[in-house]
Amino acid sequence: MATASNTVRVGFVGVSGSDDPTLTGWANVTHLPALEALDGVVLAGVCATSPEKAQAAADRFGVPGYSSAADMAAAQGIDIVAVTVKVPDHYDVVTAAIEAGKPVYCEWPLGNGLLEAEKMTHHAATRDLRCAVGLQARAAPTIRYVRDLVAQGYIGDVLSTTLLGSGMNWGPGMLLRNAYTLDARNGATLLTIGVGHALDPLEFCLGRIEEVQTLSGLRREEIHFVENSKTVKATAEDQWVIAARLESGAVASIHYRGGQAGGQNLRWEINGTEGDLVLSSDFGQMQPMTLALAGAKGGERPEPMEIPPEYMLAGDLPDPALNVAQAWALFVSGSEDAATFEDALHMHRLIDAIDQSARTGRALVREFDKGVEVWCEAP
Incomplete structure (x- = not known):
């Protein structure tokens, strides 16, 4: 810039x-x-x-x-x-x-x-x-390296991918300052934040999603605030299960749940004809923290992989500032990898389709009407 x-x-x-x-x-x-x-x-x-x-x-x-x-x-x-x-x-x-x-x-x-x-x-x-949006997970060193590994054929043709994550928020207890995320009308929900921040790097690495079918649920209807133990009613769903098909033909399974599990809260597997990649973290959302990467070929057990230094654009910053710095570096340099408003609009349309599928029980497919991306019920 x-x-x-x-x-x-x-x-x-x-x-x-x-x-x-x-x-x-x-x-x-x-x-x-x-x-x-x-x-x-x-x-x-x-x-x-x-x-x-x-x-x-x-x-x-x-x-x-x-x-x-x-x-x-x-x-x-x-x-x-x-x-x-x-x-x-x-x-x-x-x-x-x-x-x-x-x-x-x-x-x-x-x-x-x-x-x-x-x-x-x-x-x-x-x-x-040219405006940017804070979908910074795609800028993370690990994610950018994984995209290149996939493109270079490290795991062969991608067959499927499975992602299980925790929202960390939307659990039994919540800070008062995050209360607005419990109200679906505010647009800052587990679907838009947790799922949205996960789907962007998934598509960044593996290509666009073309078909979705969704289940959702609100399993914790009352949440207490950790500061004072008062409770509030939640209206934003805290469970999202998405079955998807990518433009390559690979199939995907994504499950985001509210709250957090003991130990590992995020695991993303990418399975190919020649090998596998596994990304994981004790933190359940994709964007704030550094993800551990493991890989293997030929059915072997995945072993830890180091991220080459050329993927580090902003020095040795600690989490959660690192990925944000990476995103800024891409934006101000004019890189095509930076997440733009157009990328955000695509993700909003995908999120809207996921929500619509959950409410109707129908699968939706991505099509184009006069060059504009639209989601329609599957035939």
């Missing part, structure tokens, strides 16, 4: 100026360390919901503070607007940035539902803005 100063200046909506670690959010623990680790990308502005909060963040980080996303986006000292607020607030902030002619890096999910994602993607395209 070329700029007049050869430095990419990023303004953040959603950074906290508080010194209290319980009040700092995702941006503080991931995006800010990520920018510090990258050459030529700097924090240049912060925006908060009130003048007082904006000033606190400005004082803490030594950059200009804004109480309006539109004002920050319009500032000459900002090249990119990063949106790290809750999902229901994405649309207004992203729209303000696009109106100001600034590229956007928006956290995933892009919108609260498919319609918002369609509007934002179209809006950015009409302004000829």
Whole structure:
């Protein structure tokens, strides 16, 4: 991404100026360390919901503070607007940035539902803005290496893939600040977050999904808050089981469950005609943590595999900042591997199809109508 100063200046909506670690959010623990680790990308502005909060963040980080996303986006000292607020607030902030002619890096999910994602993607395209979405799992060193291994034929032709993951959230107890994820109307559910963050790297490595059939369930209807033991009713399903067929003909099985299991919470197997790859983690979501990789050929037991250093784009950052830094590196370099708004729109359509299949009990297939991706009931 070329700029007049050869430095990419990023303004953040959603950074906290508080010194209290319980009040700092995702941006503080991931995006800010990520920018510090990258050459030529700097924090240049912060925006908060009130003048007082904006000033606190400005004082803490030594950059200009804004109480309006539109004002920050319009500032000459900002090249990119990063949106790290809750999902229901994405649309207004992203729209303000696009109106100001600034590229956007928006956290995933892009919108609260498919319609918002369609509007934002179209809006950015009409302004000829290349915008990124925080589907950072695809940028992870392990995922990028796995994609190359598959493409190079390490396991032969892919026959099938199986992914079992835990949401970590959506279990018996939850932090108060995450309560909004229990309400399906807010667009930040196990399906959109846990499943969405898993399906993007799956497709990144193995190709697009062409057919889905889904079961879902809400097994924990009451969740208690760990801070005070009060309870709240959940409306967002906490079990998602997806049977899918990829464009290659390979079949896929994906199960995401709320909460967490003891020990391993994520296991992703890719089985081919010549061998197998296995990715695993004690953390159940795909995007925040480094995944262990094992591989084998000819029916042997999978053994640990080292990730070559050329897949590390952002140094030796710890989790969960590493994958975010990798995603920023791909975006600002103009790499085709960066997750864009178009990728986000595709994922929103896939998520919508998965949800529709669960509600109707019917399989859905991906088709194209005048070049536009649509999902229809299978014949």
